[in-house]
Amino acid sequence: MRKEATTLKSSLEGIRVLDLTQIMAGPFCTMLLADLGADVIKIEKPAGGDDSRRMGEIVNGESAAFLTLNRNKRGIVLDLRTEQGKDVLWRLIAVSDVLVENFRPGTMSKLGFDYESVHLKHPQLVYCSISGFGQTGPWRDRGGFDLVAQAMSGVLSVTGTPETPTKVGVPISDLNAGLFASHAILAALYNRQHTGVGQYIETSLLEAAMAYTIWESNEHWVTGHVPQRLGTAHRASAPYQVFPTSDGFIAIGAANQRTWEKLTQALNRPDLRDDPMFLTNRDRMSHIPQLVEALTEVLSRKTTDEWLNLLDKTGVPAGPVLSVDQVYQHPQVIARNMNLQSEHPTAGTVHTIGFPVKYSDTPATLRSLGPVLGQHTSEVLAEIGFTKDQIDNMIEQGVIVPV
Template identity: 35%
Template sequence: MTDTQTAATLNDVFGRAGTGPLSGVVIADFTRILAGPYCTMLLADMGATVIKVESPAGDDTRTWRPPLRDGEATYYLAVNRNKHSIALDLKDEDDLRVAHEIAARADVLVQNFKPGGLASFRLDYESVKGLNPEVIYASISGFGSKGGKDLPGYDLLVQGMSGLMSITGDQDGSPYKAGIAVFDVMTGMHTGMGILAALHHRTATGKGQHLDLNLMSSALSGLVNQTSAYVAGGVVPKRMGNGHPSLFPYEPLETGDGELIIAAGNDRQFRTLCDALGIPEVPADERFATMNNRNANREELRPILLERLAKRTAREWFEVLRSSGLPCAPIQDIKGGVELAEELGLDPVVNSGSGDRRVPGIRNPVDFSATPVSYDLAPPHVGESSALVRAWLESDPEH
């Protein structure tokens, strides 16, 4: 059977109408909370058939409320569209048999149980590989499967232990976490990228493999210039509020009625800023002529800029600086961010599902010109597709 036929058959069985680039790929999703579900939702948007295996109690985030929409936690709704839920108690032999059948027929299995936690259910990589030799098996944990295998894998813990919180917050204040579970999201994207690479490799070689990911490694990679400062430069970064360790001005600055983000990332942009502020002589001052000098003398430069910025409002300066081509931005709330994306034609809000059950969410950020993503299915209720999945398992695997 061709890939096109496989995709069409799966779409017919599971009610997907899209023709995304991953149509025909079956993903067994044994994940919950955020990193794994975010990864599998992105892949589901791209056409993959994702079977979300939940306990009868459901994904933990179903209870993470408020906020709510029609009695459902918006946290859960954010990362679970386009999936089919089957409720299985892995301690029940009949349910465990169904879990094994799903693993045996899946192209990809993603799980974020504690390292070793699925071995007793014979759903660890080696066991699943015995059932499904070409399977791509992705494991997500907090701190890896070696010395950190017993550490709980919560994003907040990783934000603290990776060093992120040490560089977030006011210079003389307390460490702060990010406003989202940033490393869960980052690890979800890393997992998705790894799965796509492994699918490409399997197409070429016919071989599956085990992908092992953890939040701590994603965190250190995602801290980019800050971890590089230490490992390559021997510098331990510190909190700088909204300041940047290598660029100035590159932060929110006070205007006549509030803050405006100003990003002068090179000498040309700094000259543009000074011209717009009416102080064209400042870039000629040796203390401020180059980025290195501006960094070294930022406390001397700051009051010069603030004196000029105080003469107009943030909105007025935004218009002036924007028209001059200088990167700048107001600081908005989430509502303002969504509305700006709408104004820019980015169409940020999509509705998944149909009929009486249509759930708004944020669109997949990838636009494909030939194989667009789709939003056929609303986030499922617990076990909503149990009968459908069981019927698929009972069908001929080749049809």
């Protein structure tokens, strides 16, 4: 029987998420859910809350990165080591759809909130764990960090110049783990619509990074070779990399034969098109040093903007290498509304990155920046039935912390 359509203001309206995470991977996961309208309740420890509150650039006592990673969330402070604190969490779980945690494996079990115990009482809950190396295996108990995951996944070994391995400039293991976790949570919620039952899902920084080594892993499996670092070059196409110009750098993606021929036209170098070393992609891949030398010699004669105009006219994909400040000045970024501003009670006006996905009917919205520590503690507890006297008593006992 077909269900009647329901109009929602946001995609995840009516979904409540308990966020027991900190730093990057977990908060990024729950930020994505909050952006889509989920009521995300961030639960922090009494002693200073999320460690990321003290990381990065500080604006009037607040971490700017924390404010973005925890935007659109409500925040409470709760001491889960106390019996009263545990009781509060159980009551929150009873009225929630999702729980996300990124403690070291075994921590939630010690607190009494392992998946088996929670599922027994509240089988509707989707329970998600994010860890450094996963919940099983000989490294399960080790703490994980983005750098370590990049190193162990192979990502670091194939990034950088042939002489020097280089960390990816952004915390790709953390962010990928958060992205995969949010994706899995949505799938589990969809499954729950049909079964009425939640499930346990888990991912790790290690696996999240490994999942992106598609070219490299398959190169190894097929050839038996160990993939090497190529700088900005591509593993299967040439020319597809960054080149210097007279005033900066330009990224050129001539990833197929037709585009390569268009590039030689834009450069006014038909001799390169007809050179036996560069006739086919296989030829060009076999002669990358000679190809790079020839193209660098030509491209260094004009500015980046001059080349961009010529390449655009001939249909060659290309773009400038922009610094972060230049990114937010670019007309395409401005047109896509990727620099948002909002007011915070202590930090004042703060910028935050815009939403990378646009929805026609249920768009992501910026409702608030990351909460002040304990900002919504009393509000949330009142919603789940605690009286003012009970809340005041827990404040006095140090179980909860209000603003």
